[in-house]
Amino acid sequence: MKNVDDLIDSAAELAEHGLSKGEIADELNVSRETASWLVERAGGNGDGSASTDADSTDSTADIHVDWSALGRDSTRLSYAAAAMADLLAKQGEAVDLTVGIEKAGAPLATAVARELDTDLGTYAPAKHQWEEGDIADHGGGFSRNFAGIRDRDCYVVDDIITSGTTMRESIDAIREHGGEPVACAVLVDKVGYDDIEGVPVHSLVDVVSVDRE
Helix, strand or coil: CCCCCHHHHHHHHHHCCCHHHHHHHEEEEEEEEHHHHHHCCCCCCCCCCCCCHHCCCCCCCCCCCCCCCCCCCCCHHHHHHHHHHHCCCCCCCCCECCCCCCCCEEEHHHHHHHHHHHEEEECHHHHHHCCCCCCCHHHCCEECCCCCCCCCEEEEEHHHHEECHHHHHHHHHHHHCCCCEEEEEEEECCCCCCCCCEEEEEEEEEECCCCCC
């Protein structure tokens, strides 16, 4: 995707396939607010109906990150994960669990876990169920098909930090289950966090917005 029109078309296609706006945000690596704006600009609300207030929607600046060149090739993905694992390796000697934030963080976490020789867990954030209103009304959860937290120290892996909401939710969920996040790693941090909820954040790329006005 090279421009906003491509993003609008992609958002419309995803909405037509029944994805929630939270899932669309995850797929396009944009904020939930931007995902709503894109769907509305496309003239659809997930049911084929036209939006009546697309032009009045707040279009606060966001940054779209397309890392599909890495994601579509297992070798490239493993190289990126190896770099992320290197960022995490010195953060805790007793860590034996890597938690990937679904969806895009899970394959990265799988490769990171292999590099660091840890178990693998996954967390599905509340935004996957989000459409409108307060995201706190929805809950996330850990998959039972992977390793449990069980009072363990762990690393947290995702692809993009857009606002920090999803990472913060994941950290809180891990702690609620008795675990302790030691460090987080992402491909790209749009905000430039040093830490979230006291947990160090490591990224391969930090994005800095420069406002010259």
